[in-house]
Amino acid sequence: MKFLKLLFFLLLIFLIGGAIYFASKDGHYDIKESKVIQVPASILYNTVNDYTTWEHWGPWKKEDSTMTFSYDAKTIGIGGGYSWDGEFPGSMKTTAVQENVAIEQDLTIVTPGGERFSKVGWEFTPTENGAVEVSWKVEGEHTLMDKVYFAFSGTDFEGDMRTMYISGLNGLETYVREKMEDHNVTIHGITEYGGGFYVYKTTSASNTNISAIMGESYSEINQFMKQKGISQSGMPFTIYNEMNPNGNIIMSNAIPVANAVEITEESTVLSGYLPRTKAVRVTLKGNYSYLGKAWADAMQYIQQYELIQSEQKPFEIYTNDPGDYPNPADWVTDIYIPIE
CATH class of the missing domain: 3.30.530.20 (START domain)
Incomplete structure (x- = not known):
């Protein structure tokens, strides 16, 4: 019995000592x-x-x-x-x-x-x-x-x-x-675009520099509008005048305005009018890098339903401002391909 008491006492000392050690x-x-x-x-x-x-x-x-x-x-x-x-x-x-x-x-x-x-x-x-x-x-x-x-x-x-x-x-x-990188393409089919006045600048570009060229063009257009006191009436868009297989394009970067704008001869920013038109509308939600896929889907739709493109040039509208949407997955672009 004394041995058990001693063993218990030693165990108690060990536990107390261990607790003090770890607590310290x-x-x-x-x-x-x-x-x-x-x-x-x-x-x-x-x-x-x-x-x-x-x-x-x-x-x-x-x-x-x-x-x-x-x-x-x-x-x-x-x-x-x-x-x-x-x-x-x-x-x-x-x-x-x-x-x-x-x-x-x-x-x-x-x-x-x-x-x-x-x-x-x-x-x-x-x-x-x-x-x-x-x-x-x-x-x-x-x-x-x-x-x-x-x-x-x-x-x-x-x-x-x-x-x-x-x-x-x-x-x-x-x-x-x-x-x-999330993105999706929605084909809305045939619709009508209301048209309207716009100011624009036409430039040439390639797949490698198109973003930089667009940035310069829109900057110049915005400066022109500010100097003239012209208000923007819609979201910016791009008209594709020529799209060559080698990747070179001629495009008009444009901003909608409420009325026709008087232009001087020396101005590189011009005024135009887009008439009401019937078109195939396709929407891309996602990074602009996926626009090629959206355009390909639009052209496939036109071929599938044997539609005929009109002489009016196709265009894409940047429906929201990337400055307000830091995530490219939230960017929205509407593509319109006019048809007869």
Whole structure:
């Protein structure tokens, strides 16, 4: 009996000593990883701010294939949240946001050592070359049981978290770039375009410099309109006067106006009128780089239904302003091919 009492006493001393030892160890952690991504800050911010995207780019499911996700009624902005079940269940809530700049979140994870509470932060910092440095950090205090578990299991908490955050930032970039490439083409069939007055500049271009030439032309047209006090009455469009198989084109970049404009002889910006016309209309939603596909679909439709193009030149209207829509997947272009 005395031996058992002694053994119990020694075990108690060991446990108390161990508790004091682990309690005295610094349990604070502050881990941060960053990645420079050549994507607009608003796209990155909006992706991170929406928890429904996290399961698509987050690194956790690679480590635990059993994970399942549940979403709160609100998933975006302050008060938004989601949770998950798996090897280490947990939840996350957004506590503060600064649009396109920063996000703060509360993280709770159930570990073998009990519940762990952490503060998570995101920062989106523009760089000089137009990219964004995305920083992802986590800060908190390990519980006593966490310290014991890490000591006996040999877990490298900081190393594992850094590896996971690096993987997550890489996943975020991949996911965002893929979403930016989303596009679809809608063939509306035969419709009528109302027509109207416009001012324009005609230039030649090739597939390699068309974007730069368009930018210069629209800049000159806008300057002309500002000097003349002319208001824009619709979205910019391009008339394709010639489209050659070798990729060279002659185009008129145009902006709609309410009335005919008086033009001086020396002006490189001219005035025109587009009559009401019957045309095949095709809409591209997505990056302008997919316009070739949209045009090909439009021409295939014309051939399929044995339609005949009229002498009026085809044109495309840039239905929304890329300056207002940083994600190219949201850009909308309407193609009109006049027919007899």
